[in-house]
Amino acid sequence: MKADTKFATAIHICLYLQYRGEKLLSSQEMAASVDTNPVVIRRVLADLRKKDIVGSVAGSQGGFYLKRSIDKINLWDIYQAVNDRELFQRPKVNEECPVSSNLAHLLKLPFQTAEQGMRPGLEKITVSALYAELKDILKTSSKFC
Numbered sequence: 767m768k769a770d771t772k773f774a775t776a777i778h779i780c781l782y783l784q785y786r787g788e789k790l791l792s793s794q795e796m797a798a799s800v801d802t803n804p805v806v807i808r809r810v811l812a813d814l815r816k817k818d819i820v821g822s823v824a825g826s827q828g829g830f831y832l833k834r835s836i837d838k839i840n841l842w843d844i845y846q847a848v849n850d851r852e853l854f855q856r857p858k859v860n861e862e863c864p865v866s867s868n869l870a871h872l873l874k875l876p877f878q879t880a881e882q883g884m885r886p887g888l889e890k891i892t893v894s895a896l897y898a899e900l901k902d903i904l905k906t907s908s909k910f911c
Contacts (some may be wrong), residue, residue, distance in 0.1 A: 775800055776810050776848045779891045780819065780839060781900060785831045790829030801804055810848060817847035842888035853881045 782799050783791060793811060796806040811830055814820040821833040832839075854877040860866040 770850045770851075772810060772813075773848075774844055775802070775806070776814055776844045777841065777893070777896070779807065779810060779814065780832065780836070780844065781897055783830065784836050784893065784897050789833075790823055790831055791826070792829050796830070801820070807888070810823045813850070814850045817843065819843060819847055835894075837892050837894035839889075839893045840889050841893075842885050844861065845888055847882070853877065853884075868876075 778800055779796055782796055786795075793804040793807040796811075800807065811822070813837050815822060815833075818833050819839055820830050821827065850904055854873070857866065857873070858893045860908045891895065
């Protein structure tokens, strides 16, 4: 089972936009940083733009930028922006089985509770805090994008 990387990619995008400074960045540059296809980045950027986390300027000289200060963006904001499905997938249903045919109903509340349980922790962590930690790492590392 492949894990969804959209949330981590969205965090990467926010950190990378801050790392690169005030300049507008293309989806191609961000895609190279993430090592993925620019289409993947544009989809995530579209989600982030809908929640006013990033903005964009159209045209050949255009690109993307952070719309809010990184101390005003927390991980729950990003999670909410890119979350397009339930954290836990609904089970496959066999209507002939009494357990299988009722399992989705039985698990709905526990799954929702688990997802909401993440909220307080993710709200406490800002992109600013992650960026400060990144800067500390980069001071002692020879790896730069």
